[in-house]
Amino acid sequence: MLRLARAAEGVVDVVGRLSAAAVLALVGVMSANVLLRYGFSTGSVWAQELEWHLMSPIALIGAAYALRHGEHVRVDVLYGRMGPALQRAVDAVSSLLGLLACLYVAWLSLRYVGQSWDQGEASPNPGGIPARYVLKAFIPAGFLLLALQFAALLLTSAARPR
Numbered sequence: 001m002l003r004l005a006r007a008a009e010g011v012v013d014v015v016g017r018l019s020a021a022a023v024l025a026l027v028g029v030m031s032a033n034v035l036l037r038y039g040f041s042t043g044s045v046w047a048q049e050l051e052w053h054l055m056s057p058i059a060l061i062g063a064a065y066a067l068r069h070g071e072h073v074r075v076d077v078l079y080g081r082m083g084p085a086l087q088r089a090v091d092a093v094s095s096l097l098g099l100l101a102c103l104y105v106a107w108l109s110l111r112y113v114g115q116s117w118d119q120g121e122a123s124p125n126p127g128g129i130p131a132r133y134v135l136k137a138f139i140p141a142g143f144l145l146l147a148l149q150f151a152a153l154l155l156t157s158a159a160r161p162r
Contacts (some may be wrong), residue, residue, distance in 0.1 A: 001159040008152035009068055015145055016065025019058050026054040045127040053135050060142025064149040088160055095154035102147035109139040 029050050037043045066072050079087060115121075116133035123129050 001155045005152040005155035005159070008148050008155075012064045012068045012145060012149045012152070015061055016068065019062040019065055022054045022057045022061075026051060026058065029054065045123075045125045046129055049123055049125070049129045053129060056135050056138045057142075060138045061145060063142060064145040067146065067149045067153070088157055091157040092154060095150045095157055099147050099150035099154060102143045102150060106140040106143035106147065109136075109143065113137050113140060 029047060033043060033047050033051065036047075063072075079090065082090065113133060113136045116136045121132040121136075123132060129135075
């Protein structure tokens, strides 16, 4: 079980690094947009839309990476006072509920992404980014990645010695 959990966490780590790259790209795009707007009185709709297109992978992929590395919100005041058995139970139940919730949201979002794909949805703004369905595809992808991390946590919790 631990081998499978470590493999899942490896996938989350690799994909999570893409989120970090998106942060770096966002900083570059925003800096360029500000320089162009205030330094040269020009700009691009495409570049402005790219800013929020980059925020999607940052949030949706970054969530699994944050959970993997324990950077998520948890009530440590209560958790820290629990005994090991109760902590294991809390970890297992919360991981299972998180896994189920993520799978449900990913499943619900597939139709939304599919409609966007079928319509060839693009930006309504002249000069905007085409293929908006790519951005929307980060919804099920991000939640499936988060579900993978919850599954790894569930396996790790189950494999812990009693």
